[in-house]
Amino acid sequence: xxxxxxxxxxxxxxxxxxxxxxxxxxxxxxxxxxxxxxxxxxxxxxxxxxxxxxxxxxxxxxxxxxxxxxxxxxxxxxxxxxxxxxxxxxxxxxxxxxxxxxxxxxxxxxxxxxxxxxxxxxxxxxxxxxxxxxxxxxxxxxxxxxxxxxxxxxxxxxxxxxxxxxxxxxxxxxxxxxxxxxxxxxxxxxxxxxxxxxxxxxxxxxxxxxxxxxxxxxxxxxxxxxxxxxxxxxxxxxxxxxxxxxxxxxxxxxxxxxxxxxxxxxxxxxxxxxxxxxxxxxxxxxxxxxxxxxxxxxxxxxxxxxxxxxxxxxxxxxxxxxxxxxxxxxxxxxxxxxxxxxxxxxxxxxxxxxxxxxxxxxxxxxxxxxxxxxxxxxxxxxxxxxxxxxxxxxxxxxxxxxxx
Amino acid sequence: xxxxxxxxxxxxxxxxxxxxxxxxxxxxxxxxxxxxxxxxxxxxxxxxxxxxxxxxxxxxxxxxxxxxxxxxxxxxxxxxxxxxxxxxxxxxxxxxxxxxxxxxxxxxxxxxxxxxxxxxxxxxxxxxxxxxxxxxxxxxxxxxxxxxxxxxxxxxxxxxxxxxxxxxxxxxxxxxxxxxxxxxxxxxxxxxxxxxxxxxxxxxxxxxxxxxxxxxxxxxxxxxxxxxxxxxxxxxxxxxxxxxxxxxxxxxxxxxxxxxxxxxxxxxxxxxxxxxxxxxxxxxxxxxxxxxxxxxxxxxxxxxxxxxxxxxxxxxxxxxxxxxxxxxxxxxxxxxxxxxxxxxxxxxxxxxxxxxxxxxxxxxxxxxxxxxxxxxxxxxxxxxxxxxxxxxxxxxxxxxxxxx
Numbered sequence: 031x032x033x034x035x036x037x038x039x040x041x042x043x044x045x046x047x048x049x050x051x052x053x054x055x056x057x058x059x060x061x062x063x064x065x066x067x068x069x070x071x072x073x074x075x076x077x078x079x080x081x082x083x084x085x086x087x088x089x090x091x092x093x094x095x096x097x098x099x100x101x102x103x104x105x106x107x108x109x110x111x112x113x114x115x116x117x118x119x120x121x122x123x124x125x126x127x128x129x130x131x132x133x134x135x136x137x138x139x140x141x142x143x144x145x146x147x148x149x150x151x152x153x154x155x156x157x158x159x160x161x162x163x164x165x166x167x168x169x170x171x172x173x174x175x176x177x178x179x180x181x182x183x184x185x186x187x188x189x190x191x192x193x194x195x196x197x198x199x200x201x202x203x204x205x206x207x208x209x210x211x212x213x214x215x216x217x218x219x220x221x222x223x224x225x226x227x228x229x230x231x232x233x234x235x236x237x238x239x240x241x242x243x244x245x246x247x248x249x250x251x252x253x254x255x256x257x258x259x260x261x262x263x264x265x266x267x268x269x270x271x272x273x274x275x276x277x278x279x280x281x282x283x284x285x286x287x288x289x290x291x292x293x294x295x296x297x298x299x300x301x302x303x304x305x306x307x308x309x310x311x312x313x314x315x316x317x318x319x320x321x322x323x324x325x326x327x328x329x330x331x332x333x334x335x336x337x338x339x340x341x342x343x344x345x346x347x348x349x350x351x352x353x354x355x356x357x358x359x360x361x362x363x364x365x366x367x368x369x370x371x372x373x374x375x376x377x378x379x380x381x382x383x384x385x386x387x388x389x390x391x392x393x394x395x396x397x398x399x400x401x402x403x404x405x406x407x408x409x410x411x412x413x414x415x416x417x418x419x420x421x422x423x424x425x426x427x428x429x430x431x432x433x434x
Numbered sequence: 435x436x437x438x439x440x441x442x443x444x445x446x447x448x449x450x451x452x453x454x455x456x457x458x459x460x461x462x463x464x465x466x467x468x469x470x471x472x473x474x475x476x477x478x479x480x481x482x483x484x485x486x487x488x489x490x491x492x493x494x495x496x497x498x499x500x501x502x503x504x505x506x507x508x509x510x511x512x513x514x515x516x517x518x519x520x521x522x523x524x525x526x527x528x529x530x531x532x533x534x535x536x537x538x539x540x541x542x543x544x545x546x547x548x549x550x551x552x553x554x555x556x557x558x559x560x561x562x563x564x565x566x567x568x569x570x571x572x573x574x575x576x577x578x579x580x581x582x583x584x585x586x587x588x589x590x591x592x593x594x595x596x597x598x599x600x601x602x603x604x605x606x607x608x609x610x611x612x613x614x615x616x617x618x619x620x621x622x623x624x625x626x627x628x629x630x631x632x633x634x635x636x637x638x639x640x641x642x643x644x645x646x647x648x649x650x651x652x653x654x655x656x657x658x659x660x661x662x663x664x665x666x667x668x669x670x671x672x673x674x675x676x677x678x679x680x681x682x683x684x685x686x687x688x689x690x691x692x693x694x695x696x697x698x699x700x701x702x703x704x705x706x707x708x709x710x711x712x713x714x715x716x717x718x719x720x721x722x723x724x725x726x727x728x729x730x731x732x733x734x735x736x737x738x739x740x741x742x743x744x745x746x747x748x749x750x751x752x753x754x755x756x757x758x759x760x761x762x763x764x765x766x767x768x769x770x771x772x773x774x775x776x777x778x779x780x781x782x783x784x785x786x787x788x789x790x791x792x793x794x795x796x797x798x799x800x801x802x803x804x805x806x807x808x809x810x811x812x813x814x815x816x817x818x819x820x821x822x823x824x825x826x827x828x829x830x831x832x833x834x835x836x837x838x
Binding site: 135136138139140142143145146147148149150153245248249251252256261262263313316317320321322323325327328331332335 | 539540542543544546547549550551552553554557649652653655656665666667717720721724725726727729731732735736739
């Protein structure tokens with residue numbers, strides 16, 4: 031599968047934002063599916079849909095088959111769903127999977143696996159290769175597909191190849207997605223891909239575009255827990271600043287262990303300043319060495335985490351990291367790039383940047399380095415953001431997490 | 435990973451059975467983790483453990499490191515967990531992953547992925563290659579590892595190769611697992627592997643050994659839903675009878691759609707008698723053709739389904755399928771084999787066979803064919819069950835679901 035987008039079933043419009051993706055259909059996502067008192071507004075289309083589902087004639091199912099997959103073409107009682115009669119306050123989900131011509135058969139396989147999993151809330155699955163069809167009315171778009179960097183491929187070349195994918199998808203989202211679609215860019219280099227995407231979607235709020243740095247946050251929490259000898263649920267306020275690359279900055283100045291600043295718990299400054307950051311940055315590469323495969327499982331979990339962080343209120347005093355548009359940020363980071371920063375959410379799908387974070391020279395120095403990299407990446411894709419001719423002077427050939 | 439076994443954290447003994455596996459760490463498993471009012475009895479070991487966890491010295495963490503993996507070596511407040519203070523009525527989980535010498539590095543990768551996923555209830559992970567260590571005190575053992583049949587390998591040869599794995603694991607379970615361990619055999623040929631396993635574990639209840647036919651049940655439900663034009667949650671009482679092979683019998687005589695017998699809803703008898711069964715049996719093969727990979731995702735979901743069916747009360751009037759020991763069955767199926775049959779559970783980890791099922795000549799004829807195959811498979815592994823010399827006269831070279 032190249033990427034997936036999500037939409038609520040067509041008849042369910044209005045208040046609720048819960049949804050989840052194919053790659054994200056994992057354990058912890060269930061918590062995502064309890065929006066508080068969802069209010070559904072049924073449009074005229076919904077009334078039509080209701081009439082359709084009252085008949086279950088094979089002919090109707092057949093007619094619907096072109097826009098959906100297998101068992102997900104079957105009709106069901108939308109009203110009972112909408113009222114919560116069937117699933118309580120849970121949120122039914124429609125998955126639309128975007129593939130390429132080459133991957134369409136594999137995508138059918140993915141849909142078959144979804145069928146055979148009997149997920150009770152997964153009510154619609156459709157697959158296709160046209161982003162203008164697949165993204166239609168999507169409330170969430172998870173942009174996963176990107177070409178991995180092969181041996182000998184320069185980062186500039188990768189930026190160009192993958193950037194084109196995200197320019198195209200930005201245009202499609204701009205044209206057909208929900209006007210409040212939330213976009214999570216996973217495909218690498220995800221910060222600059224997210225920037226390209228939002229620049230090609232001028233009619234959508236730039237604020238709604240995210241570059242996934244949640245796996246880095248999770249890895250950083252895990253490493254701090256390991257060093258401190260506590261379980262990972264004791265780590266809070268963990269920020270990943272900057273680019274999802276080796277210049278990323280796991281912030282041990284603001285992070286806490288059991289509510290206490292990390293530096294008061296872990297006295298080993300050398301470990302914090304050197305080993306900790308390197309371990310987080312290189313985690314993906316070590317995994318590939320050991321297991322021979324990339325971190326698809328933990329990435330999927332982190333996508334779910336990222337979505338849940340936007341649809342559930344952030345715990346008092348805590349925050350989460352996500353790569354977002356910098357214009358208007360309170361930290362003095364350059365405007366008009368996508369940079370991972372600490373955020374809080376009321377659980378409405380939106381977020382705010384956290385203002386009261388500490389800063390010191392060490393942290394700021396690293397942040398500036400990541401910022402410089404992103405500004406250089408931006409110049410390198412100017413032809414894709416509509417800002418003139420590209421000029422590539424990337425500061426060194428930095429790696430993506432996981433690249434060897 | 436070759437296979438995984440599960441145990442509650444050592445200090446938590448007594449009332450609760452909830453647990454889940456690495457491959458099973460998927461979305462729906464959360465529901466599994468709500469045992470009703472778990473009662474924990476803390477043994478002397480627990481008291482010791484409590485003392486240990488009060489110190490969080492690096493030295494202790496280091497000492498513990500040999501028996502555990504990474505962040506899961508860290509100590510935590512067992513008492514708060516046990517009282518439900520930390521996780522409410524949820525069930526913490528210890529995962530022990532058994533690999534081979536060859537797969538140990540990959541297993542480390544799996545454990546790393548589990549670390550980075552920050553599963554809040556996953557409190558212990560250990561990995562190893564000695565089943566006598568890994569299976570110690572296990573409450574659940576998921577036996578996943580088996581060699582797939584390569585081109586030109588006879589089913590008899592496969593039975594011998596894989597049978598040896600399950601004989602060894604049966605002996606280890608017999609020696610060190612919880613006296614009420616539940617064993618779910620996933621590695622194929624799973625019915626006969628389960629038989630071998632239980633025969634090598636004479637001190638454990640034969641009733642506790644299961645061969646996974648839940649994916650077949652899920653697939654059958656999906657196909658009936660598709661044919662009837664309803665959503666899959668409307669299908670109930672779906673039995674898979676017999677062997678997890680192409681002789682398996684998806685039972686459309688007893689299954690219901692919206693509470694109505696299938697045959698009253700689907701009038702297409704030819705489809706029911708021919709296409710339906712073939713589609714279910716061949717589903718795995720079609721998936722491999724399309725996607726180029728086996729049904730690992732839906733299999734993992736079905737393992738979770740199988741476990742949840744044993745730890746939650748079966749809905750009134752419904753049942754589930756699992757391959758279990760036949761001695762004493764009310765249907766007239768040969769004793770002393772492992773055969774998939776309809777079961778109900780009170781949610782205590784145990785189950786009962788459903789007595790009031792309809793039978794007709796068509797269904798019985800197919801059941802007898804699957805029974806004959808399993809009796810032949812049993813003769814073929816007599817050297818592994820301690821019942822004399824093997825004699826292989828398998829009735830045709832039947833395939834496993836998914837084999838091409």
